Amino acid sequence: MIKKLRIMTPGPTPVPVDVLLEGAKETLYHRNPRFKKMLTSASEGLKKVFKTRGQVFILASSGTGAMETAVANTVSPGDKVITVVGGKFGERWAELCKAYGANMHKIDVEWGDYLRADQIEKALKENPDIKVVFTTLSETSTGVVNDIKAVAEIVKKTKAILVVDAVSGLIAEPLEMDEWGVDIAIAGSQKAFMMPPGLAFVAVNGEKAWKRIEESKSPRYYFDLRAYRDKYTDTPYTGAVNLVYQLNKSLEMIESETLEKVWERHAIFANAMRKGIQALGLELFAKKPGNVLTAVKVPNDIDGLEFLKVCREEYGMVFSGGQAKLKGKIFRVSNLGYVDKLDMISAIVTIEMAMKKMGKDVLIGSGVKAVEESLLEADEK
Amino acid sequence: MIKKLRIMTPGPTPVPVDVLLEGAKETLYHRNPRFKKMLTSASEGLKKVFKTRGQVFILASSGTGAMETAVANTVSPGDKVITVVGGKFGERWAELCKAYGANMHKIDVEWGDYLRADQIEKALKENPDIKVVFTTLSETSTGVVNDIKAVAEIVKKTKAILVVDAVSGLIAEPLEMDEWGVDIAIAGSQKAFMMPPGLAFVAVNGEKAWKRIEESKSPRYYFDLRAYRDKYTDTPYTGAVNLVYQLNKSLEMIESETLEKVWERHAIFANAMRKGIQALGLELFAKKPGNVLTAVKVPNDIDGLEFLKVCREEYGMVFSGGQAKLKGKIFRVSNLGYVDKLDMISAIVTIEMAMKKMGKDVLIGSGVKAVEESLLEADEK
Numbered sequence: 066m067i068k069k070l071r072i073m074t075p076g077p078t079p080v081p082v083d084v085l086l087e088g089a090k091e092t093l094y095h096r097n098p099r100f101k102k103m104l105t106s107a108s109e110g111l112k113k114v115f116k117t118r119g120q121v122f123i124l125a126s127s128g129t130g131a132m133e134t135a136v137a138n139t140v141s142p143g144d145k146v147i148t149v150v151g152g153k154f155g156e157r158w159a160e161l162c163k164a165y166g167a168n169m170h171k172i173d174v175e176w177g178d179y180l181r182a183d184q185i186e187k188a189l190k191e192n193p194d195i196k197v198v199f200t201t202l203s204e205t206s207t208g209v210v211n212d213i214k215a216v217a218e219i220v221k222k223t224k225a226i227l228v229v230d231a232v233s234g235l236i237a238e239p240l241e242m243d244e245w246g247v248d249i250a251i252a253g254s255q256k257a258f259m260m261p262p263g264l265a266f267v268a269v270n271g272e273k274a275w276k277r278i279e280e281s282k283s284p285r286y287y288f289d290l291r292a293y294r295d296k297y298t299d300t301p302y303t304g305a306v307n308l309v310y311q312l313n314k315s316l317e318m319i320e321s322e323t324l325e326k327v328w329e330r331h332a333i334f335a336n337a338m339r340k341g342i343q344a345l346g347l348e349l350f351a352k353k354p355g356n357v358l359t360a361v362k363v364p365n366d367i368d369g370l371e372f373l374k375v376c377r378e379e380y381g382m383v384f385s386g387g388q389a390k391l392k393g394k395i396f397r398v399s400n401l402g403y404v405d406k407l408d409m410i411s412a413i414v415t416i417e418m419a420m421k422k423m424g425k426d427v428l429i430g431s432g433v434k435a436v437e438e439s440l441l442e443a444d445e446k
Numbered sequence: 447m448i449k450k451l452r453i454m455t456p457g458p459t460p461v462p463v464d465v466l467l468e469g470a471k472e473t474l475y476h477r478n479p480r481f482k483k484m485l486t487s488a489s490e491g492l493k494k495v496f497k498t499r500g501q502v503f504i505l506a507s508s509g510t511g512a513m514e515t516a517v518a519n520t521v522s523p524g525d526k527v528i529t530v531v532g533g534k535f536g537e538r539w540a541e542l543c544k545a546y547g548a549n550m551h552k553i554d555v556e557w558g559d560y561l562r563a564d565q566i567e568k569a570l571k572e573n574p575d576i577k578v579v580f581t582t583l584s585e586t587s588t589g590v591v592n593d594i595k596a597v598a599e600i601v602k603k604t605k606a607i608l609v610v611d612a613v614s615g616l617i618a619e620p621l622e623m624d625e626w627g628v629d630i631a632i633a634g635s636q637k638a639f640m641m642p643p644g645l646a647f648v649a650v651n652g653e654k655a656w657k658r659i660e661e662s663k664s665p666r667y668y669f670d671l672r673a674y675r676d677k678y679t680d681t682p683y684t685g686a687v688n689l690v691y692q693l694n695k696s697l698e699m700i701e702s703e704t705l706e707k708v709w710e711r712h713a714i715f716a717n718a719m720r721k722g723i724q725a726l727g728l729e730l731f732a733k734k735p736g737n738v739l740t741a742v743k744v745p746n747d748i749d750g751l752e753f754l755k756v757c758r759e760e761y762g763m764v765f766s767g768g769q770a771k772l773k774g775k776i777f778r779v780s781n782l783g784y785v786d787k788l789d790m791i792s793a794i795v796t797i798e799m800a801m802k803k804m805g806k807d808v809l810i811g812s813g814v815k816a817v818e819e820s821l822l823e824a825d826e827k
Contacts, residue, residue: 089470263686305644
């Protein structure tokens with residue numbers, strides 16, 4: 066029987082055919098004036114989604130490469146930094162800072178819980194020599210979205226700069242770099258950009274960040290932001306040409322929907338999924354779930370890995386499992402990027418049917434009813 | 447009038463439609479078992495083109511990222527290394543080694559000239575504590591191909607490891623990692639692989655290289671080869687899914703032509719181009735030109751940048767100019783990757799016509815005749 070592939074993972078996300086086809090266009094020489102125009106247009110479009118007047122650099126790398134860019138360019142060995150660790154991607158900040166010899170003040174947040182701004186305030190007060198604060202907008206491993214606006218409010222009064230991992234959050238959740246005072250933010254192509262993986266973005270907002278970058282003594286070359294700034298909007302090394310075509314198409318689609326509507330769509334869909342999950346009698350994992358994905362606790366009587374397999378093999382529906390210590394304990398339903406109402410319906414129905422198939426006593430139709438009602442309610446607003 | 451784009455630059459190179467279309471296929475989740483199979487198949491195919499039983503890692507980055515991978519994983523601050531600088535990409539090794547605090551012994555080769563193996567021998571004798579020798583197979587900026595086999599013969603008798611930048615050389619020129627004793631070699635997708643830019647490859651051959659990698663104290667994360675080895679053939683960070691589809695297609699095409707025939711094709715085409723250039727009364731730049739590209743001296747009475755513009759605007763033919771100190775002084779005609787006999791004809795005819803148009807006294811037809819004769823002669827062998 067035909068079984069369509071539906072990826073509702075928080076990256077890669079589904080790619081619209083129009084974006085895919087851009088990738089099949091003839092590869093231009095990367096110094097071709099036509100391609101340079103595309104790079105300029107992409108950088109301008111990126112500024113709009115990062116909400117910054119600063120420069121946004123396009124890297125050929127995954128999101129982790131952009132995270133390393135942020136660390137290598139702002140942390141010299143021995144520098145005091147704050148990392149917030151409330152999931153796998155907060156942990157990645159800590160691993161990176163360790164690799165670069167930072168003197169790390171780690172704020173541990175229970176996985177699934179969220180960062181309180183006063184934790185940052187306290188840490189900065191106790192350590193006035195902190196140079197960089199590394200945080201996460203959307204912690205992809207737990208579904209938590211942190212209040213970056215409140216954190217920025219605090220950090221901007223100090224000498225420290227604020228770096229935000231917005232890899233899965235950007236475009237899905239509001240982030241206003243300039244208005245809030247975020248110094249550096251990073252993102253990746255395979256998330257709300259609705260693109261294949263392979264590009265990452267680093268936005269640098271203003272003098273405070275550049276001063277830090279100039280001061281960093283860590284070795285770097287491919288990820289050296291000074292090289293990107295000097296070549297801007299061109300790239301210092303060969304750009305991933307076809308992915309840049311796709312980026313332009315993606316930015317065009319986002320702009321035509323408007324960024325505000327895209328944020329709203331993510332909020333509506335994530336809210337509907339939460340309602341559906343709860344109506345099914347399942348429990349949300351995140352204490353403060355964001356609008357990027359919904360992390361759901363696997364019921365005790367269900368094998369979490371087997372559940373993912375049933376979803377994938379029976380229905381072609383790909384959810385993500387838990388990472389690291391959450392393996393088998395949660396599953397994650399993404400509504401990130403190119404996802405529509407009926408995709409949300411397909412997701413909740415897959416959950417209902419797979420649970421039923423695995424012997425769980427769920428009321429078939431109860432989840433989907435709640436999702437439908439929530440979507441209808443949003444329409445009325 | 448219709449003007450087709452023809453890129454005969456040494457990267458990006460023309461991409462076959464069949465490879466482009468692979469990039470337009472549905473993006474799979476990067477942990478999908480189907481995608482993992484593709485990664486395994488790509489890694490196996492890469493071993494064949496690197497001629498190694500060692501592991502070949504696939505990075506989402508440009509070739510420069512792979513060069514940084516080689517440096518960051520083998521050089522600790524203060525380590526004594528040799529870099530061979532005979533062009534822009536040799537210079538890049540030196541810049542990278544400088545960024546990572548190496549104690550560098552630089553072998554300067556006049557741009558356009560080639561490395562003599564005894565230069566390496568002498569340097570290693572005088573500095574027995576050298577840990578890494580960084581060399582270039584095909585120096586893209588000058589068209590020179592170095593005798594890596596002879597260099598490996600020397601280095602393998604010492605404690606040093608040999609790292610080869612084969613970014614533009616691999617698949618176009620013979621490189622036999624295992625047989626010659628090359629410890630680390632790197633390559634990039636937008637060269638003889640006939641793919642868009644965005645992927646880079648790092649081949650690590652054997653214990654001597656891994657020992658060095660284990661010992662390196664340089665900070666690294668995204669480019670940490672230990673992470674790639676531990677996840678092999680999977681990738682530690684999100685792989686550039688669609689580019690990997692294209693890689694598999696490219697490797698399939700190369701395997702069906704056979705690697706030996708691909709080497710031969712590059713040799714035949716480059717030889718024909720050299721004959722054509724000389725028949726036109728133009729001068730080759732490289733003292734020992736390789737089979738990747740042909741670097742040609744711009745005649746004194748011709749404006750080198752204007753010449754490139756005429757080729758591009760009148761004929762849609764994109765050649766590369768000279769880089770850094772060679773800007774305006776040479777132009778480079780690549781026969782790298784997806785290039786056929788009639789592309790070679792188009793290239794030489796463009797040169798003839800553009801020179802004529804710019805007032806140069808060339809004998810129209812003389813270059814193309816020489817290319818034709820050379821191609822016919824190769825057929826008879």
